[in-house]
Amino acid sequence: MPGIAYHGCSIADSSKQGYVQYNYKVWDAYKEWICEDKTHPDGSPYKDCDWVGGYDEFSDSTEAAISGTVASSGNVYVNGNPIATTSSSTNETWQAGSMKPIVTSVSPGTSGTCTGNITNGSATVYANGSPVAYNGASVVTGLGSSSSITQGSHDVVVH
Known part of the structure; x- marks a missing residue:
C-alpha cells in the first residue's frame, strides 16, 4: 500500500x-584556399596560395x-x-x-x-x-x- x-x-x-x-563553432584550419597575385623581384607575376583557417558553424x-x-x-x-x-x-x-x-x-x-x-x-x-x-x-x-x-x-x- x-x-x-x-x-x-x-x-x-x-x-x-x-x-x-x-x-x-569548430575551428577548421583549412577552411578556405586563398590566392594573392604577387610579383617576383625580377618582375614576373605569380600566385601565392595558402589555406586560411576559420570557424564552421553547426x-x-x-x-x-x-x-x-x-x-x-x-x-x-x-x-x-x-x-x-x-x-x-x-x-x-x-x-x-x-x-x-x-x-x-x-x-x-x-x-x-x-x-x-x-x-x-x-x-x-x-x-x-x-x-x-x-x-x-x-x-x-x-x-x-x-x-x-x-x-x-x-x-x-x-x-
Whole structure:
C-alpha cells in the first residue's frame, strides 16, 4: 500500500530529449584556399596560395535533466504536512545536458524552473474533491516528460 504524498516529497528525475537547442563553432584550419597575385623581384607575376583557417558553424540539441518536489497546500495534513492531490503541482528545476565546446547561442537557456502536474491519485480516497496522491503517482513535468512521486507517508497509506 503506497503512502500518501505530501508537500516536499520528491519526484523521480526525468529528462526531456532535445529540449535545449544550441549553436556551436569548430575551428577548421583549412577552411578556405586563398590566392594573392604577387610579383617576383625580377618582375614576373605569380600566385601565392595558402589555406586560411576559420570557424564552421553547426547546430545541435541536448536534453534537459529535470528534478523536483511536490508543491501542495491545503487544509488536510499528514504528519504535519499538507497532503498532495491531483490538483497539486510540482516545483521543478531543469539543467541542460552536455554541449559541444565553443557554444555561440543557446535556447531556451542552460537551466530554468517549471511547474508540473500530478496526473493520477487514489480511486477511492479524496480530499477537498480531488483524488489523494501517493508514492508512485504519475506526474507530467513542466517540460512535458513523465515522472512519478517517489516518497510518501510511512504511516498513512492509501488503498
